[in-house]
Amino acid sequence: MARLYNDGAGTAYDSANAKFIDNLFGWTNYLAGTKNLNGAFEPFNFGSAAGFKSKVDNSLAGEMRDCGECHVGGGLMEYMSNTIPTSDYTGGVSYDPAKRTSYRDVVFGGLFTAFNALIDVFNPDPARRGDVVINDYAQTGVMEMDCLICHFEGYDWEKRKEAVRKGEFDASRALGSGLATSAASGVQVTYDTNLVKTNASGDLVVDLSAKLSPVPPADNCASCHLSQYNVDWKKRGDMWIEGTEAHYGIGCMGCHQRKDAASPTVGTSGLVSSTTLGLCDPAKGGASPFDAMWNKLDKSQFKECVDCHAPTSTPTYDTYNAPNPVSAHAIKGLTDKIAFDKDGNSVSHIELIDCSACHIRKSGFTGGAFVDGTGADEEGRLALHDEPQVSRDMTNGVALHWLGGKLYSANLLTSFFWRDVNGLAAGLDVNNDGRTAGMDALLQTHVNDINLAAGLQALTKDGIVTPAEITTSINALKGNSLGTGGGDTGIKAYLGIDDPTNAKVFLPKLSFLMVPFKSSHNIARGSEAWGAKGCKECHADGAGFYNGTYPVNGNMEGKFNYSSAQAATFTKVNGLSDPSDSHPNVVTKKGDRSMPVQIITADNPYSTTAVNANATIRNIDRSEMLYEATFKAVNTAWYDETAPIMGATRPAACSGATSPFYCAAPGGAAAKAGATSTLGWLLKIDTTADNGATVVSRTKQISSDMVASVDDIITNLGATFTGGFEFTMVAIDTNSDSVNDALKITAKPGYKIRINAQCDAGPFGFAGSLYQADPIVRAAGTFAGRTAYVGYLNAIGSAPAAVIATVGTTDATGNPAEITVTQGNVALTAAAAGALPADKYSYSWTCSDAAGTSEGQSVTRAFNSLGTYDLTLRVKNLYTNEEKVDQIKVKVTAPAPAAGVAVAAAGISYNSPSAGYAIIPLTITGVTFNKVKVVWGDGNTTIYTTSDANFVLPSHKFWGYPAKKSFTAKVYVYNGTTLAAQNDNITVLFP
Incomplete structure (x- = not known):
């Protein structure tokens, strides 16, 4: 600029x-x-x-x-x-x-x-x-x-x-x-x-009357915003094509015409403080932290989805009879408070997720994958972004990101460009802004001039990027590195620098920045939205909503290779503790940490050879934009003089990749020294004398680019900062080797301290003090990081497991052909249906004995009828209503008589033996009963209601006599429906 x-x-x-x-x-x-x-x-x-x-x-x-x-x-x-x-x-x-x-x-x-x-x-x-x-x-x-x-x-x-x-x-x-x-x-x-x-x-x-339109035609809007390769197409993947946008019929101004159009309040001051739309300002939605727009006018008089589809008051603007989706959302369970906001409170999916996140289902060829800043396009723009090779097939090109604790859809656009990683104060000011260090990006005009002189183009121009091609461009940028006094054609000549000894070392590297540009067009109808087919359309492994591979490379997939020695990580976020190629404004759900996402492999300054001579850009999983590998949050606790803040041990200078300090020849290569600059580290400490009611922050930057130890840090910060305020700060020896290797900050009496969230905590060793573990706690368990939590989210849509675990005391998981149980109450247990909380599954037990249905994972069921039956378990995921079934055969047998219980038959008389009649006296002891059932052994059964312990069975004619002289009768004694005693072997022998 x-x-x-x-x-x-x-x-x-x-x-x-x-x-x-x-x-x-x-x-x-x-x-x-x-x-x-x-x-x-x-x-x-x-x-x-x-x-x-x-x-x-x-x-x-x-x-x-x-x-x-x-x-x-x-x-x-x-x-x-x-x-x-x-x-x-x-x-x-x-x-x-x-x-x-x-x-x-x-x-x-x-x-x-x-x-x-x-x-x-x-x-x-x-x-x-x-x-x-x-x-x-x-x-x-x-x-x-x-x-x-x-x-x-x-x-x-x-x-x-x-x-x-x-x-x-x-x-x-x-x-x-x-x-x-x-x-x-x-x-x-x-x-x-x-x-x-x-x-x-x-x-x-x-005469323009025939062609002037008070409401701008959608085609006019699309010319700048949504036509192929233009700004919103490139950044957000937004396009304006019939069949891909539910609102195509009402045109752009259907949403972007101000709500107060009938009687507008027009801003006329032109002052930057004004939030009132001017006469020619269309209403606009809310921008993201990555948009260079006049955001004070965000949502001013803009028709948001709810304003037309579910207005809370009578609209004074045209809603175009937009259908109200509240009932449809409720039927799908989207209004149930089963999700959680950034503070852990129960909210609905509608409250947690922006409408666009579910209703944008990209289709067709649209959207940018890369902005190639290594050369100009055909027209002369100083970056290539308007050709198919740097675009993306958007059938799989929608991602999600958090804004204010809410999920929004986005197109992930990656820009890459040349930077100088020499951060030394005496290094090269490669963008000529008067400030050295800081990994400055090269001026695009200088890159373009060098390309033109050398006959080079943007790296992606031919659709293939190789390490050899990158080396050619790097050599052209370097020239002979001597500047104007050495007949140079490289960057120093364009900067007007004479450097005959190459004292200002130039370390050009490719750097990549991935940005989620919020999508807001290509709205799908409800029947085509995410989740229309049920929970498992989103909540499943690889479903592609919050998880699944995102095509960062777009149409350059398999065609972009580089040596890791040619690339530099874009930045470090979260107090310079986490390397990232994603924009620092991409934040966690809570919003207190940046989301570190790396898409490239880059050498650290200590490497003597390339880590990967043929590296590729990594296609990330969508969940990486939403959840950190390990969940952390800012530690807001205060510490008094009894609990000093202890920094982590700092590896010595030149000891390896984890050392934060300056090294004159990292990995034996003096040229890489500039990449270990310490200039600008920011230390910021919060102090309070009243437990946080009043907070005073103390700040100091490291002013040296060659800090080589914790002792150097103390010296550079100075005595006033390290001892003249509400705390003292010293270097300490943590391993008793007489070498200080860590920092300690102690509050003075009457004060408390903490590390401020803006502090570069990483290089100072205070990342562990500034950030603490922040696991997500749900009814289904505690999740420490992305892998476990995404697995839990996937399980929400997974098929339930239906497994009969035990029948009585018998293990049923091995699928036995039959399980025998004793008549009466039997405990039944099902295996857990999945990873969801137990109340998100239903378990229903039925049996072919027609004795009713039992509900629950563990139940006790009465098996009162002797015989063999089918026991069936039905398990349902209550999120998805998907049901699975397990079944097993159960044989119900009579119980053995208890001690002291007897059913005796003695003194059988044959009152009419020639006709086959017999009388059987019974003696029933040891039980309470009210019913006697007799199976006569001739195919007949009789039930008597009696409590008489000396009950005499009335005369019974045995069918089959005289051909058959002997019968075996069985007597069952019941107390209600419970079998109390029995005798299966009463012999009736006719004379």
Whole structure:
């Protein structure tokens, strides 16, 4: 980019209070009370074409020709602010739209500023690309707000873009609308005489009534936002194609027309503090932390999903009869409070998950995988992003991420570019911003110039990236590393640096940054949304909602290889303790930690050879954007003088990859020393004298790039910081080897301390004090990290297990052919159905003896009927209603008589033996009974109601006599339905 103003800005360090203070705009040093009287909104002068070229890649004037292809104009693309107060600096200086001048009227003289100079990257002559151009607004016109780009049906965006590229700003409006056929300059056009005519007074007139639309047509919106390769297509995978968007029929303004359109409140101040939509502002949704947008207008008068689909009051705007999904959500269980918010409170899926996360099911060829910053595209843009090889097939291209503890859908877009990993103060200031160190990115214009001179292109241009190709580009960037005095063609020559001894070592590496750009279009109907087919559509291993492989590589899958010596991890997050190639603003559900995600393999400074000579970019699992490998949270506890904060042991300098300290020749390679710089480590300690009611933070940065021990840290921080406030800080020896290797901070009496969340806790050894284990506790168990917790989430949609474990005391898990039980009550147990809490499964037991149904994992069931039956267990997952069945045969036998229990038959008489009649006297002892059942042995059964212990069975005719002389009768004695005693062997022998 380019510096705009001469203001000092930056920060000032207040050593008396150990804190940094932001310099308000308009101040050189706010702490000292130094006002930059001429600096506020005074353009910064780069001095010359050479000075401009050495420090700038994209100026404001350059943005007009580049980004201006979509931006409708106005603001800083049209006006120069002349807000230069002379006295009132109390709150800093804000932009005042009442004090501005059109670029047409600004006299720049011989100044080279970001407002009137640019690097020409679109010149049709490749030999002229990279030249510094002074924009003459008298000849180009200015980028005024182009009303027609939104409101004129059939507006030709391509013709407008062509004019903007050439700096024909005024003409672009006439050319885009078709009112002009050509332009001689930015302020001279040839009008189409069929459309533009003269009236009797000689004035030009045009009738636009047939093509002007008060509501912008969706095609006009899509030209900039959702057409192939344009910004929202590239970043979010959003497109505007019939059949892929449920709202296609109502057009963009169906949602983006302000809710108060019938009687709008229009913002007219133009002040940055205003949150009221201006006359030409469409309502917009909520941006994410990765969007360079004017977020103060987020959701102002915007129709969110609920405003049309489930309004809580009578709408005063058009809802287009949107269906209310509340009942449908309830039927699916989505309104049940069975999920958990970031604080562990029970919430519904609807409360936890944004509508877009379930209703975006990408289909079709859309969305960006990479923005390749190693070279220009065909048109000259300084990054390649608009070709198929760096795109993605979005049939599998939706991920999720947390915003404010809520899940949103996203397209993961990875940008990669060149950086200098030499962080030494005396190193190379590779972006020429006046500050060395910090792994600066190279200016894209310098990369482009070097590519053009060497005949190179963006690495992905041919669809294949190899380590050899990367080496060629690195060598071109380095040149001979001697700079302007050595006939150099490398980066130092473009920086204007003469370095005949190569003292400023240049360490170029590829760096990758993956960003989840929030998706909000391509809304699927309810029948096609995630979960429409039940819980297991999301809650299953590899389902692709919160888990499953995400195609980071897109169409470059299998075609992007590099040596790990050629790459550098983007950053370290969570107090410089966790390497990550993901944006630091990608946070956990609680929002107190960044989500560290690594997609590349990169050498650490101590490696002498490449860790992987043919590495590839890793396709991550979607769950990696949502859950850390080990769950942690910020430790907010306070510590008094009895409990000092103890830092972890710090490995000695040059001892290996885990050492945070400077090393002059890591791995024996002096050139890598710059990658071990310690400059800028931030130590921040919270203090309190009243248990946290009032918190005072003390801050200090390491000012040396060559700190080599904990003793060096103490020395660099100084005595005032380490002992002059509410705590003392010392270096200690943890292993009694007479070498200090850790830090200790102790609160002074009357105070308590803790590590502030903004502290670079990692290199100081305080990561273990700042962050503590934070397992997720659910009814199903305690989960320490991602693998276990995702397994639990997967189990929610998994099929239940139906296994009869025990029948009585018999193990049934081996699937025996039959289990014998004794008549009466029998305990039945089912194996656990799965990993969910027990109350999320139902267990139902039935038997073919028709004795009813028992519910529960463990039950006691009465088997009163003798015989063999089918015992059936049905288990259901109550989330998914999926049911599984197990079955086993059970043989019910009579119990053996208890001691002292008897059923005796003596003195059988044959009162009519010739006819087969017999009388059997019974003696029943040891039991209480009220019923006697007799199985006569001749095929007949009789039941008697009696409690008589000396009951005489009435005369019975035995069928089959006289052919059969002997019968075996059986007597069963019951107390209710319970068998109390029996005799299975009563012999009746006729004489």
